[in-house]
Amino acid sequence: MDKTAALGVMTNSFYELEYRAQNPTQEEGFLADGKRAAAAGIAKTKAVADMGAVGLKLDKAPNVTKLVTDVAAKSTDVKPFADAIAQKYKQDPNFIEKLEADMGTNPQLAEQLQSQILKDQAQASQIISKYNGSNLAELVKPAPVAPKPSVQAKAPDTPSPVTVAASGVTQKKEAAPPAAATTAPAAKPETPSPAEIKVPPMPGEKVGVADIGKAAFAELANKSNSEIADFFTHGVTGKDGKIAQLGEGIAGQAAKYGVSASLIDGFEKRLSTDTKLQERIAENLKEHPDFVKRLAKMSSDESAPPDAQKTAIKKELEHMMSNPELLADKNHISGLEKKMEGGDFLSKIGDFFKNNMGFDLGGMMAGIGPALQEMMQKLMDMLGKLFGKSGISMASGNQDMGGNLRSQYELSSMKAMPTEGSLFREVKHGDKMVKEVNTIQVEGADGKPLDVIPTDGAIRVGQGANGDVRLRVAGSIGQDGDVKYTRDVYLSKNGFDTYKAEVAMRNAEVGVKDQKPQQTVHINHETGQEFEKSTPQQGSTQPSQDRMAQTFPVSNPGPVEVRPLSPLGG
Amino acid sequence: MALDLDDEIDVLGAARHRSKQDEKYVIPENAPVLPSIVSGGRDAELMVNADGDAAVLYNQLLPEEIDWVEYDMDLALLTFVTYSGKVQGLGMKIHKPFRKYLSKAGEVMLIYMEDSKIPKDMYSAKLIIRNIGL
Numbered sequence: 001m002d003k004t005a006a007l008g009v010m011t012n013s014f015y016e017l018e019y020r021a022q023n024p025t026q027e028e029g030f031l032a033d034g035k036r037a038a039a040a041g042i043a044k045t046k047a048v049a050d051m052g053a054v055g056l057k058l059d060k061a062p063n064v065t066k067l068v069t070d071v072a073a074k075s076t077d078v079k080p081f082a083d084a085i086a087q088k089y090k091q092d093p094n095f096i097e098k099l100e101a102d103m104g105t106n107p108q109l110a111e112q113l114q115s116q117i118l119k120d121q122a123q124a125s126q127i128i129s130k131y132n133g134s135n136l137a138e139l140v141k142p143a144p145v146a147p148k149p150s151v152q153a154k155a156p157d158t159p160s161p162v163t164v165a166a167s168g169v170t171q172k173k174e175a176a177p178p179a180a181a182t183t184a185p186a187a188k189p190e191t192p193s194p195a196e197i198k199v200p201p202m203p204g205e206k207v208g209v210a211d212i213g214k215a216a217f218a219e220l221a222n223k224s225n226s227e228i229a230d231f232f233t234h235g236v237t238g239k240d241g242k243i244a245q246l247g248e249g250i251a252g253q254a255a256k257y258g259v260s261a262s263l264i265d266g267f268e269k270r271l272s273t274d275t276k277l278q279e280r281i282a283e284n285l286k287e288h289p290d291f292v293k294r295l296a297k298m299s300s301d302e303s304a305p306p307d308a309q310k311t312a313i314k315k316e317l318e319h320m321m322s323n324p325e326l327l328a329d330k331n332h333i334s335g336l337e338k339k340m341e342g343g344d345f346l347s348k349i350g351d352f353f354k355n356n357m358g359f360d361l362g363g364m365m366a367g368i369g370p371a372l373q374e375m376m377q378k379l380m381d382m383l384g385k386l387f388g389k390s391g392i393s394m395a396s397g398n399q400d401m402g403g404n405l406r407s408q409y410e411l412s413s414m415k416a417m418p419t420e421g422s423l424f425r426e427v428k429h430g431d432k433m434v435k436e437v438n439t440i441q442v443e444g445a446d447g448k449p450l451d452v453i454p455t456d457g458a459i460r461v462g463q464g465a466n467g468d469v470r471l472r473v474a475g476s477i478g479q480d481g482d483v484k485y486t487r488d489v490y491l492s493k494n495g496f497d498t499y500k501a502e503v504a505m506r507n508a509e510v511g512v513k514d515q516k517p518q519q520t521v522h523i524n525h526e527t528g529q530e531f532e533k534s535t536p537q538q539g540s541t542q543p544s545q546d547r548m549a550q551t552f553p554v555s556n557p558g559p560v561e562v563r564p565l566s567p568l569g570g
Numbered sequence: 571m572a573l574d575l576d577d578e579i580d581v582l583g584a585a586r587h588r589s590k591q592d593e594k595y596v597i598p599e600n601a602p603v604l605p606s607i608v609s610g611g612r613d614a615e616l617m618v619n620a621d622g623d624a625a626v627l628y629n630q631l632l633p634e635e636i637d638w639v640e641y642d643m644d645l646a647l648l649t650f651v652t653y654s655g656k657v658q659g660l661g662m663k664i665h666k667p668f669r670k671y672l673s674k675a676g677e678v679m680l681i682y683m684e685d686s687k688i689p690k691d692m693y694s695a696k697l698i699i700r701n702i703g704l
Binding site: 314315318319382383385386387388389390391392393394395396397399400401402404405408521523525528530 | 608613614615616617618619620621623624625627628629635637653661662663665666667668671679681683686687688689692693694
């Protein structure tokens with residue numbers, strides 16, 4: 001058996017452990033079948049992740065790796081050994097490092113351990129399970145073989161041969177007789193022991209080195225820069241090398257984004273066969289640990305990419321896949337690193353986009369992984385910048401796409417706040433109970449009381465010389481406080497102070513935001529002449545920015561420079 | 571007496587009286603030039619702010635993803651180059667008020683607004699400025 005096959009057996013050991021942990025009972029019926037199938041799927045995912053972590057540890061533990069490789073090479077079956085390692089790893093995830101240190105300082109002990117494992121793998125596996133990080137010398141001492149009990153606790157229903165290899169020679173012996181022969185069926189316990197739980201075969205495709213490599217790569221997301229540099233120091237070339245596996249990982253993502261199969265194939269072939277390129281890529285990645293971490297995060301991100309990101313990522317992937325050399329290009333990777341920046345705002349994103357921004361940003365942000373969220377945030381920051389200043393606009397039709405986008409962007413940053421713990425109240429209208437939004441009463445600019453929905457993220461659009469404020473707040477809300485429409489209210493200075501105090505009492509996260517007075521100058525696309533837009537924005541009750549500027553004083557109309565043009569424009 | 575032949579069959583009439591509409595040039599399917607963004611019922615809006623942040627919004631999907639955008643200040647044209655190297659004009663002249671701000675831009679956000687209302691796709695493309703000073 002080679003190392004690859006041995007790692008496959010070890011993955012199966014992890015799978016069995018996970019499955020038994022997920023599915024501790026042996027229920028019957030189709031519902032139980034469904035549960036078993038789900039448990040098997042989860043167990044497989046966890047097993048591959050565990051193997052990835054073990055793979056990373058083995059990468060830095062040459063003595064333990066040699067032990068695994070040698071045992072695999074000299075055996076036809078490594079299941080007892082693999083089971084022992086998986087079980088021990090679950091108990092103590094650092095045991096590989098400890099064993100590596102012990103074997104490194106005492107090579108004789110390492111040889112003894114290997115020899116015992118090869119002599120009687122099942123027996124020697126006890127050494128692994130009893131190992132505590134400092135007792136290897138004690139455990140590998142030859143011990144008298146204990147007589148086997150006459151009746152085993154439990155054995156497979158059908159006796160099966162157990163293969164044990166010794167010094168390169170495969171020996172076969174019969175397994176112990178089944179327990180059923182000596183135990184009455186009525187004595188069967190209600191809760192089976194873990195060993196009694198039948199584990200179905202691992203679902204889906206067989207786990208290969210590439211899967212383990214991918215899982216190991218995903219582990220890099222949480223590693224230090226020096227550990228990442230170590231990772232790309234050896235084992236990088238060849239068709240099973242780390243760069244080939246990286247290529248396979250990127251190819252898997254690319255397929256998800258709809259990159260053509262021919263482009264993917266070409267990319268994978270280059271990354272698995274061009275040794276010089278593999279070396280250059282490894283050297284480059286050593287210098288860009290942050291990029292590797294982000295890529296690692298993305299590789300383990302199984303969520304569906306949001307629509308708004310698909311094209312951008314696909315474009316980037318197509319560019320990279322048609323020029324695999326770019327992975328070895330220092331400047332290109334630095335550029336990509338910059339594009340993927342923006343993680344500081346992650347914690348804010350959930351709240352910020354809870355509102356429905358057309359493509360259900362709230363649900364989408366919750367459903368996508370952090371790597372995609374970062375990229376999403378970058379785009380939203382760009383939108384924020386675009387709308388944060390006065391500007392000019394030219395449209396071929398009269399749909400006011402810009403107005404709609406601005407409106408949705410603003411809505412996404414607002415949230416209605418409850419009054420006395422509730423957003424709504426039941427009000428009797430005739431003989432019917434009607435649900436109404438809870439509001440607060442503040443003083444309007446005309447001195448009269450005004451009902452306003454307390455809104456976190458309300459926007460102070462303008463302020464008059466006498467202190468009156470034009471405030472953009474929620475005008476209509478959904479069940480969970482998402483703002484469907486906004487409205488502009490005009491408050492006296494006192495009214496505004498009351499409003500601020502009310503939302504502060506409700507622990508507003510954003511409170512009132514100031515929006516610098518902005519102006520949108522609309523240009524006729526045929527004549528190049530400025531014109532006043534009269535179409536109200538769709539999706540919001542608010543009038544367009546320039547019309548608002550006429551109905552309420554603003555302190556600064558904005559720096560846009562507009563000059564009269566000839567009928568032909570230009 | 572002159573003969574009145576107006577009612578006779580005029581087999582060449584169709585060719586002689588071909589309307590402008592009939593002569594409309596159709597871009598071959600594999601041509602490296604795509605119809606303008608503003609064409610075939612697709613509308614677009616160009617937005618630029620005082621800092622040079624720019625966006626092009628459109629209400630029907632584009633045939634190919636845009637790799638970069640070129641703003642020719644001399645010709646007042648905005649041209650989009652697709653991933654496969656095809657070129658596509660905006661279909662609107664970039665009038666003078668945009669010059670000052672668009673010339674500051676480094677990239678253009680491309681935003682697909684489904685039904686002109688809902689942002690469905692968003693990505694940015696680098697902007698190259700051409701200005702010989704004609």
